[in-house]
């Protein structure tokens with residue numbers, strides 16, 4: 544892969560490739576997404592992170608399954624689930640696609656058009672997500688959202704209803720030295736100087752919350768690139 548947002552020399556004379564590279568570079572990106580022909584969107588973290596996380600989220604469980612990506616932002620995980628054989632993919636977001644955030648739905652739409660037009664999309668806020676509004680899915684991903692919530696248990700109860708089989712949470716974690724299930728509260732900008740970060744749960748807390756909302760089987764994997772983050776793949780009782 545060439546440097547971010549630029550084309551390989553071999554393709555640089557192709558006007559269509561140059562035009563796409565210009566479109567990609569004109570938009571804001573959270574995800575690094577590979578558009579092919581040497582075009583990589585200039586996201587906030589390396590594509591290696593998103594690929595390593597996706598391998599943990601989807602390994603052995605996504606082929607032939609319906610998939611809901613809650614807080615999809617630019618859609619990396621939605622497109623990756625489809626690439627790995629998900630039968631149906633719904634990408635959902637609101638905050639990152641609204642005026643409240645520097646993100647832009649146009650970035651997701653450009654990637655969808657080029658990578659997987661069959662991926663469905665919905666602009667919907669978390670409290671409005673119910674089985675009636677979005678349906679139920681075999682696999683639900685909730686990556687990078689938990690710690691942004693003012694009322695995480697309320698939201699977890701709500702999104703649990705959207706999953707028929709798997710609920711996958713990726714989150715920032717804290718309170719590692721507390722043996723009981725515990726969460727640290729960040730009243731202002733204590734976490735990463737970001738006022739939208741509210742909570743840091745420990746591993747026991749996330750596992751206990753998942754069990755409480757109907758997912759007794761929980762696999763924990765440390766985040767491959769962040770020591771204070773983790774991935775929980777939780778399965779319903781069959």
Ligand SMILES: C[S@@+](CC[C@H](N)C(=O)[O-])C[C@H]1O[C@@H](n2cnc3c(N)ncnc32)[C@H](O)[C@@H]1O
Nearest residue numbers: 614615616636637638639640686687688691739
């Ligand atoms: C850190 S990004 C994670 C994006 C993607 N799921 C991933 O893992 O790469 C946080 C996502 O949570 C969504 N979100 C939902 N509710 C939010 C809230 N109240 N505050 C901040 N972000 C929120 C944002 O729109 C954004 O897509």
